[in-house]
Amino acid sequence: MISLVQNEMIKLVRKKRLLIVTLIMGVLISMFTYAQLRETQRLQEKLGTTDWRSTLQQEIIDTQNRLSGSQISDDWRKQLEIRVAQQQYYLDNDINPSEPGAPTFVRGFIENAIQLLLPLMIMIIAADLVSSEYSLGSIKVLLTRPVKRWKILLSKYITLVMSVSFLILMFGVLSYLISGVVFGFKGWTAPILTGFSVQGNDLNTADVHLISQWRYILMEFGLAWFVSLVVGTLAFMLSVLIKSTAAGMGVMLACLIAGTILSSMVSSWHSAKYLFMVNLNLTSYLQGTAPPTEGMTLGFSLGVLTIWGLAGLLVSFLVFTKKDVY
Numbered sequence: 001m002i003s004l005v006q007n008e009m010i011k012l013v014r015k016k017r018l019l020i021v022t023l024i025m026g027v028l029i030s031m032f033t034y035a036q037l038r039e040t041q042r043l044q045e046k047l048g049t050t051d052w053r054s055t056l057q058q059e060i061i062d063t064q065n066r067l068s069g070s071q072i073s074d075d076w077r078k079q080l081e082i083r084v085a086q087q088q089y090y091l092d093n094d095i096n097p098s099e100p101g102a103p104t105f106v107r108g109f110i111e112n113a114i115q116l117l118l119p120l121m122i123m124i125i126a127a128d129l130v131s132s133e134y135s136l137g138s139i140k141v142l143l144t145r146p147v148k149r150w151k152i153l154l155s156k157y158i159t160l161v162m163s164v165s166f167l168i169l170m171f172g173v174l175s176y177l178i179s180g181v182v183f184g185f186k187g188w189t190a191p192i193l194t195g196f197s198v199q200g201n202d203l204n205t206a207d208v209h210l211i212s213q214w215r216y217i218l219m220e221f222g223l224a225w226f227v228s229l230v231v232g233t234l235a236f237m238l239s240v241l242i243k244s245t246a247a248g249m250g251v252m253l254a255c256l257i258a259g260t261i262l263s264s265m266v267s268s269w270h271s272a273k274y275l276f277m278v279n280l281n282l283t284s285y286l287q288g289t290a291p292p293t294e295g296m297t298l299g300f301s302l303g304v305l306t307i308w309g310l311a312g313l314l315v316s317f318l319v320f321t322k323k324d325v326y
Contacts, residue, residue, distance in 0.1 A: 004147065004155035005162075008129075012159060017128065021121050022170050026178070028117070032109060033179045052096045060087050082290055085203040086196060093193070095210075101187025102180035103213050109175050110220045115263070115281045118171065118224055119231040119256050125163050126235035127248040129156045130320070134243040149321045157236060157313070164232050168225045188214040196288020203288065216286065223282040226302070230276065230309040231256070237312040240320050256280075263292045270295065276308040 012018060043058075044050055063084050067077060090097045098104055110118075130153075145152075176185070194216060195207040231252075238248035259277020272278050273293050279301035284291070291297070 001151060001155060001158075004151060005158050008155050008159040009162070012125070012129075012163065015128075015132075017125055018163060018166065021124055021167060022174075025121065025167075025171055026174050029109070029174050029178050033105065033182050036105060036108075036179075037182050052098065053091065056087055056091055056097070060084055060091070063087075078290055082198060082203050082288070086288060089196075089203075089205055089208070090193065095191055095193060097193070099187045099190035099213070101184050101190070102176045103187040103190070103217060105179035105183055106172060106175045107192075107213065107217050107220065109179075110171075110217070110224055111283045111287065113171075114220075114224045114227055114283050116256055116260050118168075118228050119280065120253070121167060121171075122164055122228045122232045123235045123249060123252045123256070125167070126160055126232040127239050127252060128245045129160060129236060130239040131243055131245040131248055150317055153240075153317055153320045157233075157316075160232050160236055161229065164225065164228050168221060168228060171224075172221060188212070192216040194286050194288070198288065198290045219286060220283050223286075227280050227282055227305065230305045230312075231280070233309045233316075234276065234312045237316045240316045240323075269293065273300070274304060276305055279304045 043055055046058075063080050067080055067084075087097070098108075190213040191210045192213050193208055194211060195205075195209050197204045197207065234255075235248065235252045238251055239245070242248045242251070255277050259275070259280055262272060262275070262278055263281065270293050273291075273296050278292050279296070282298065282301055285298035285301070
């Protein structure tokens with residue numbers, strides 16, 4: 001098995017997909033770092049101060065002004081009201097939710113990347129692991145080796161797990177290093193409030209507690225790794241089912257985009273909570289934002305994603321071990 005995994009890793013490295021994805025991450029992180037810097041400078045020029053309390057108060061006022069509008073949907077109004085309540089809680093407890101520094105940028109970036117950006121990066125790797133063997137014609141040579149099919153597929157899946165872990169690690173390292181040049185490298189021990197929960201239309205703060213930012217970031221990256229692995233597993237399944245890498249990527253891309261859209265539209269479609277793409281934004285539970293539909297909790301979303309991941313893995317092995325190769 002070790003030699004099989006080593007062989008798969010060599011093939012993956014030779015295709016330079018890991019390098020390409022890492023370079024894409026570096027470019028995107030640089031762009032978002034610059035955008036964040038410009039936004040920070042804009043707010044400072046607007047308020048004429050660098051005091052975080054004044055900035056947070058202005059954000060609360062701006063959100064309340066938006067709430068006074070009549071063109072806001074009920075779902076979006078609920079999200080904004082919860083955001084105001086959280087910001088006010090930070091203000092009342094004299095805790096800066098955006099402590100300057102690279103760790104804060106990393107925390108915010110992973111929260112925005114977990115639902116679409118990271119899954120897309122993982123998909124580039126996973127969707128090609130098996131289907132490329134068909135397109136290159138090497139699948140027949142691979143299956144004629146004196147190795148059982150399930151071992152061949154398992155080696156590919158282990159390669160996927162290692163690739164997911166490597167990309168998540170590089171995501172964190174690049175985010176910290178690039179943003180640190182601009183915002184500084186301090187802030188790991190800054191206090192973060194977590195434990196917010198939404199009950200109906202109200203924000204429940206009974207379980208709110210303080211933790212260090214490094215612990216919060218560690219939890220976020222654990223959730224991001226799990227989401228990426230599930231998405232990678234489903235893309236891996238499509239790579240087994242569909243011989244065309246482009247077609248597999250297209251199907252997975254459509255699912256991820258649909259999930260991003262549905263997350264803001266399914267409040268009255270309760271059965272949508274069983275779709276994997278609606279459950280990808282796991283870090284929102286740490287933030288305490290309202291879930292897409294009632295009944296969704298962190299445990300529920302983890303369970304749904306686990307079932308989807310196991311089902312995708314089962315289908316992959318069943319099809320690959322039984323499928324005829326022409």
